[in-house]
Amino acid sequence: MRRDIFQAIADPVRRDIIELLAAETLTVNEVAKKFEISRPAISKHLKILNECGVIHFSQNGRERLCLIQPKKLIPAFLWIKQYNKLWEDRIDSFENYINQIQTKNNKNE
Known part of the structure; x- marks a missing residue:
């Protein structure tokens, strides 16, 4: 099965x-x-992370070390980042709406 970064972070x-x-x-x-x-269960999660390229295993004697591969997270970061402006605009719009309501209520008091 081919896996990608989005399966890793899902x-x-x-x-x-x-x-x-x-x-x-x-x-x-x-x-x-x-x-x-x-x-x-942890081994299964680690296997998926490895298949997605997010981690790499390194053998150190009898132990297997789990090494993060941060560059593999970049596609997920870039995908999420494209929606940053959208959410900032919506939050700003909501903040403006609240400020208008508060101003109106303050004038009515």
Whole structure:
């Protein structure tokens, strides 16, 4: 199955794993200890992140290290960024509406 960055960030557990690995390199076991779900479930999430290219595994003796590949997150960032202006405009419009209502109420008091 071909996977992409959007599948990687679609699940909240995977987003939490990305956040953890962005802060530090951890072994698979260290990642699993941070969650209250089973080790096999964490392994599945890590496998998906690896297939999406977001993480890379590196063998260190008997341990497998999980290394973040931040450049792989850029397409998701760029996709989300295109909607930034849209939401800023809507929030500004709502703020202007609230200010108009407050001004009107203050004049009526």
